[in-house]
Amino acid sequence: MQTKTKAPLIAAFALTLAGLGAPALAASQDEINATLAADASIWSGLFALAVADEIRNNCPTMEARTVRATTFVYGLYSQARDYGFSRAEIRAFQTADSTEARMRSEVMAYFGQRGVREGQPDTYCALGQAEIAAGSQAGELLRAR
Template identity: 35%
Template sequence: MKIPLMMAVILLASTLGAGAASAKPPLKDVAHVRDGIIHVGMAYEISEKCGDIRARLFRGIGFLQSLRGHAAQLGYSSDEIDAYINNAAEKDRLEAIARARLAALGVIDGREATYCAVGRAQIAANTRVGWLLR
């Protein structure tokens, strides 16, 4: 089912954006976490727009949990992580980045074949996005 993965993406994206203590950069500036969320969003978008490709739900949830764990290892509290994940503006920003990256790869909004082509290419190249798809 695709809805739980998107909810997980929204939750994680919102949590990771809130401000952190002054000694740490904001979670939105932690490349591993930010880019991981973007990759999940890209995979989700492909799985929603291409009928032949599905998201690897458990792999995606596990990956999102690993991003949460990474943030915790960097010293971010659960409250800081949750604040980032629940930040609506950050969620919108990350979705826009994911869609721009998909467009740069050749996706044309409204054209399923382009989502499928990009998805298959990502799977074949075993990119992070492809790893989240089947």
């Protein structure tokens, strides 16, 4: 996967998580990470963000639906906050090596199953069009230029 610039979708999530928050019950960061990673709604939302971000970073005819993506990110953040974790704890989950490695692995497998090839923008564009047409979470975060 290419990283051209700090991705606005992921960056928006990171910025959202970087502020102040109420402290969670005494739990280790590993326990917090396990809790958030096990929440199917949060994980699938992060997955959709990562898929959409990779598509728009690698397809010159796709862009983010910025307002929709920002609203989506705040919704995910709210779900994570419902556990009582602070923004710093949620941010630590989001940036943990284990979270990033798992997400990268899942996104790359998803792309591979759908014919996306690194260095071939047309394959990213085709997937982006398919995601938009299917009305998937990732597709809802993208628009064709």
